[in-house]
Amino acid sequence: MKVSNILGLNARTQLFAYKYNTRRGKRIADSKLQTARILKIAGVPIPEIYKKFRDPRDVIDFDWINLPSSFALKPSRGLGGEGIIVVKKRAFKKDSNKKELEQSIWLTTQKTRVSIDDLKLHALDILEGAYSMGNVPDVAFIQEYIGRHKAFRKYAYRGTPDIRIIVFNKVPVMAMLRLPTKESGGRANLHQGAIGVGVDIATGITTKAIWHGRQIHLKPGTNRKLHGIKIPNWTLCLETAVRAQIASGLGFLGVDIVLHPEKGPMVLEMNAQPGLQIQLANMGGLKKRLERVEDLQVRDAEHGVKVAKALFAERFADRVKAEEGIKTIHIREVVKIMSSDKKMVEVKAKIDTGAWGTSIDRELAKDLGLYKKGEVLWYKKSVSALGSEKRPVINIIFWLSGRRIVTTATIANRENLTYKIIIGKSDLTGFLINPEM
Numbered sequence: 001m002k003v004s005n006i007l008g009l010n011a012r013t014q015l016f017a018y019k020y021n022t023r024r025g026k027r028i029a030d031s032k033l034q035t036a037r038i039l040k041i042a043g044v045p046i047p048e049i050y051k052k053f054r055d056p057r058d059v060i061d062f063d064w065i066n067l068p069s070s071f072a073l074k075p076s077r078g079l080g081g082e083g084i085i086v087v088k089k090r091a092f093k094k095d096s097n098k099k100e101l102e103q104s105i106w107l108t109t110q111k112t113r114v115s116i117d118d119l120k121l122h123a124l125d126i127l128e129g130a131y132s133m134g135n136v137p138d139v140a141f142i143q144e145y146i147g148r149h150k151a152f153r154k155y156a157y158r159g160t161p162d163i164r165i166i167v168f169n170k171v172p173v174m175a176m177l178r179l180p181t182k183e184s185g186g187r188a189n190l191h192q193g194a195i196g197v198g199v200d201i202a203t204g205i206t207t208k209a210i211w212h213g214r215q216i217h218l219k220p221g222t223n224r225k226l227h228g229i230k231i232p233n234w235t236l237c238l239e240t241a242v243r244a245q246i247a248s249g250l251g252f253l254g255v256d257i258v259l260h261p262e263k264g265p266m267v268l269e270m271n272a273q274p275g276l277q278i279q280l281a282n283m284g285g286l287k288k289r290l291e292r293v294e295d296l297q298v299r300d301a302e303h304g305v306k307v308a309k310a311l312f313a314e315r316f317a318d319r320v321k322a323e324e325g326i327k328t329i330h331i332r333e334v335v336k337i338m339s340s341d342k343k344m345v346e347v348k349a350k351i352d353t354g355a356w357g358t359s360i361d362r363e364l365a366k367d368l369g370l371y372k373k374g375e376v377l378w379y380k381k382s383v384s385a386l387g388s389e390k391r392p393v394i395n396i397i398f399w400l401s402g403r404r405i406v407t408t409a410t411i412a413n414r415e416n417l418t419y420k421i422i423i424g425k426s427d428l429t430g431f432l433i434n435p436e437m
Helices: 009-020 023-030 032-042 056-061 116-127 234-248 278-282 286-293 301-311 317-324 362-367
Strands: 049-053 071-075 085-094 100-108 113-115 140-143 162-168 171-179 195-199 206-211 214-216 252-260 264-271 327-330 332-338 344-351 358-361 376-384 387-400 403-412 421-423 431-434
Touching: 009 252, 009 286, 023 032, 023 234, 023 264, 032 049, 032 234, 032 264, 049 056, 049 116, 056 116, 071 116, 085 113, 113 116, 116 140, 162 234, 162 286, 171 234, 171 278, 171 286, 171 301, 195 278, 206 278, 234 252, 234 264, 234 301, 286 301, 301 376, 301 387, 301 403, 327 332, 332 421, 358 362, 358 387, 362 403, 376 403
Parallel strands: 327 431, 344 421, 358 403
Antiparallel strands: 049 140, 071 085, 071 140, 085 100, 100 113, 162 171, 162 252, 171 195, 195 206, 206 214, 252 264, 332 344, 332 387, 358 421, 376 387, 387 403
């Protein structure tokens, strides 16, 4: 990870958070209730809110006994997961005939018992500002509890994992799965001892992991690998995060997504100045990624996700070398390109290490169904002997010497040239090139 690519605290604040985030957007992100209200209006999925407490009378008059078996009591303006009580189930006792009798007692995710009086006192503490910044009066609320998705049960301790996605200019630029541990008390906050696991933007597969700021490969105390975990509904997770950004009016933020076991991705909260440990979890710098999308014209959430997958896909070069070895290719090769209807078309290609990226002929791209309305990711300025022009950039999948390559390609007019596709050095990792024909 290059130092020049790392985003520091000052750069985060001055170059992105301060520059691209409005006061209105910050107010929304600072309040979980405001966040929920705005997202609900925009149709972005959120956990249901059962009750809000704005003054002590609300707490005293509320019918606590009829709460569901599981829920979360939270402060609206709490920081870093502080002040949240997560109740997992209702406690029972048995009578002399060994029949279960319902009690007004619940068990939290930390297996502590809480009564109605405990919940009331906690709600009153929240109202007095015990967990808000500056200890200013706050609002308490009771929210739907989202249990662990089955995909994460082997990796998370009791609590609910979440996915932190950094979104900028409608593009998800980096993501991290946060796994609760015993030390974190079932919470997904890294500073409390949770595990941060980097996620490949293109596939939703975990790559690297950190715990207390250092890299780890296995879940502590087990032999379970933390890389290779496939996050379900990944594309929908990314699109949900972008839709949350659009609704909030924030240009740069972190969106925390939870996976409901039945309903799918939901937004838990937003952060106008997200933490930067996500860079360690991904062993990659945020600064370079943010700069790459800063000036792009992104239409909507679907377009933003396509751009992200094209720009920030992990190439897994080390794994390829280990599993397949270094492959030797020639400067003239036949590649198989996947068309829009999933058919394979063989095309003669030129391997050009003097070019950075891959380029494909305009008419060929049209014939393959790859160049049409809605498929252009962005436009790239290109300078040649004929002058300067803006070339469309599209997604492309091709096979070179039996190896599948998912990348982007600029579209150019190559109708009078021998080769309809040029493969540049950015797509040649893991290959040796034999200059002989």
